[in-house]
Amino acid sequence: MIDTVNGDVSFWHAQLGPHRPRAPLRNSISVDVCIVGAGLTGLWTAYYLKQASPAMSIVVVDQRFVGFGASGRNGGWLSAAVAGSLDRYAQRRGVDAACALQRAMIDAVDEVIRVAHDEGINADIVKGGVLRVARTPSQLLRLSKASAAARRWGDSQTTLSAESTRQRINVAGALGGSFSANGARLHPAKLVRGLADVVEAMGVAIYEATPVTAIRPHEAVTPCGTISAQFVVRATEGFTAAIPSMHRLWLPMNSSMIVTVPLPAATWDEIGWRGGETLGDSAHTFMYAQRTADGRVAVGGRGVPYRYGSRIDRNGETAPVTVAELRKVLTEFFPVLRDVPVEHAWSGVLGVPRDWCATVGLDRATGLAAAGGYVGHGVAATNLAGRTLRDLILDHDSDLIHLPWVNWRARTWEPEPLRWLGVRALYLAYRAADRAEASGRSTTSAFARVADMIAGR
Ligand SMILES: Cc1cc2nc3c(=O)[nH]c(=O)nc-3n(C[C@H](O)[C@H](O)[C@H](O)COP(=O)(O)OP(=O)(O)OC[C@H]3O[C@@H](n4cnc5c(N)ncnc54)[C@H](O)[C@@H]3O)c2cc1C
Incomplete structure (x- = not known):
């Protein structure tokens, strides 16, 4: 080991x-x-x-x-995912402006690939699209609503049956998925x-x-x-x-990742994932993953979301409980990886406006x-x-x-301890919602609606 x-x-x-x-x-x-x-x-x-x-x-x-x-x-x-709510941009700046932002994000994916190519930056880029999976009935419902909304904004996502999802990537318990061609995997x-x-x-x-x-x-x-x-x-x-x-x-929000050692060909035969898709799910505390160019699985999720007083990590040290949570996600998605060593764990901070x-x-x-x-x-x-x-x-x-995000203003975050209490309550509620939905219900848990209210989304 x-x-x-x-x-x-x-x-x-x-x-x-x-x-x-x-x-x-x-x-x-x-x-x-x-x-x-x-x-x-x-x-x-x-x-x-x-x-x-x-x-x-x-x-x-x-x-x-x-x-x-x-x-x-x-x-x-x-990915062409818009960093913000298209509904919100549309409310303030109009539907056409929000659609234009979505189109600009789709173009940005190709622009990064073009510049990397033209400038000789080898970043292991593969434009394999984005696959999102649903592993509970309520995730499936949310995913299908999200795909329909994405299509309205101009991101032509297709919905996939359980069978065609698993033909792409053999995720245990996948009930269905959605696929967008507007995405690539790369080495950051x-x-x-x-x-x-x-x-x-x-x-x-x-x-x-x-x-x-x-x-x-x-x-x-x-x-x-x-x-x-x-x-x-x-x-x-x-x-x-x-x-x-x-x-x-x-707000400095943490996100954490783990990566496995390179996997043998036989394991990849079982998992599939030949197309270089980035992989995510539809849980409230969602996961994201990629198959690396050298044949590992790198998987990320929220971990400890926020440190009191907006303290920021230094070198990416990750709480053991977060490493264990991500390991659990990895094994739930790919039971064949149960005993595969995790080579590295790290974290980083995102900037979250109010x-x-x-x-x-x-x-x-x-x-x-x-x-x-x-x-x-x-x-x-x-x-x-x-x-x-x-x-x-x-x-x-x-x-x-x-574009609607230009000179966009949001109010500031609440002072402490409200900020810390709010983010903590938010993630406790999202985690509770994921647990409730894992029992098989087909509607989104009320915990998630509470969390959305706290988040102001
Ligand atoms: C674990 C993790 C996974 C993620 N996964 C994805 C993903 O798969 N896809 C995606 O689209 N996004 C992802 N993101 C988000 C994405 O990485 C960021 O949105 C993006 O990299 C932000 O780039 P940036 O240059 O604005 O900020 P950063 O890359 O954070 O750069 C900010 C820089 O500013 C420097 N700096 C800060 N303060 C000062 C100062 N006072 N003086 C001088 N220098 C300073 C820092 O040292 C740092 O180098 C992820 C983020 C994390 C943490």
């Missing part, structure tokens, strides 16, 4: 080995654009800005290193590290080990010096709560721009955000700057 590595940022980074360290900022500088955060939001923004305006001086600074945050830790679902650290190299080669400076302690109009302050800039882009997602005055803006809707925006007067609050759907959305920030900063009147 091997010992499970716990933390170490993520399996994805560990698999690639130590990253090439970049120097910290050494003195105050003045540039056109300063981007805070070297995750996908920051790097896509730098990529598209530099491409559109090669003379622009752009720096990206990160408190730790490229891909330290969710971008180097995620489940590798490059390969994408984010590769993109950083490309951006650097274009002439963007990346400073690591440079924490930004304050963001002010036209300024980012660090212990190593102040960066004066016409535009300062905040791309700090789940870490935003640590920035002064932004404590209650986006209304669960992502946003991208610029205040031209102060030069302050930001994007994030993607909850768990940022891999493709960061690309759309990067192109949108390019157009906002360069003042291009493109279709992108009219």
Whole structure:
């Protein structure tokens, strides 16, 4: 039996080995654009800005290193799922605008694949689509409603019988599923590290080990010096709560993952999963998974959702109870994996706005721009955000700057202890709903409706 590595940022980074360290900022500088955060939001923004305006001086600074945050830790679902509620965007900005956002997300999936290909970033991308399974009657009902809604917004999902679901991936107890071709699986650290190299080669400076302690109009302050800039882009997602005055803006929500050792061919024969689909379920505390390029199963879920006072994990250490929960999910889905060693467990933080809707925006007067609050759907959305920030900063009147998430505002989270109590109650209720639904009922449990009320969804 091997010992499970716990933390170490993520399996994805560990698999690639130590990253090439970049120097910290050494003195105050003045540039056109300063981007805070070297995750996908920051790097896509730098990529598209530099491409559109090669003379622009752009720096990206990160408190730790490229891909330290969710971008180097995620489940590798490059999906067209909109990071927010399309209903909510439609209520405030109109149905056509919400449909346009869905279309833009579908395009973003292909755009990431195109850039990775054109720039020679090998991120193990396979466009195998997204398979969601239902393992209880109430999940099946929800899944079919969600697929019908997705079709209305323009994501052509098909519903699958139990048999055709299991022909794709042999998930134990699958009662049915839905499939969308608009999704791909990828290796997160390969994408984010590769993109950083490309951006650097274009002439963007990346400073690591440079924490930004304050963001002010036209300024980012660090212990190593102040960066004066016409535009300062905040791309700090789940870490935003640590920035002064932004404590209650986006709640840092944890998501945790485990990955198995590589599986033998005979096991894959039993599981199927030959198409590279990303796999998720329809539970309230849902799981997400991928078959990695080197033949492992990586599976994620919520774990310990939130730490009191918006405390943020450092290197992805994961509570043993969460590792055990994810192991249970893995075995329930694939009983053949009961004795397969788990090689690595890790966690990361998502940024959750109070209304669960992502946003991208610029205040031209102060030069302050930001994007994030993607909850768990940022891999493709960061690309759309990067192109949108390019157009906002360069003042291009493109279709992108009219999408409904642009300059979207949500109220702030409640102060503690209400915040902690609320999130705890939310997940207790969702877990209770999943347990109640596992008994075979065909309607969504009342616990879930209570949780939705607490969440304000
Ligand atoms: C475990 C997990 C699984 C996920 N799975 C998926 C998935 O399969 N599909 C999907 O679409 N989404 C997924 N997500 C969400 C997705 O990864 C994120 O939405 C996306 O990566 C956000 O990118 P970002 O660049 O905005 O933020 P991050 O990648 O978090 O980057 C923020 C960066 O800012 C830096 N930073 C923060 N504060 C400061 C500061 N004060 N000074 C300097 N630097 C700072 C951080 O060090 C970090 O590098 C997952 C997230 C997690 C945690």
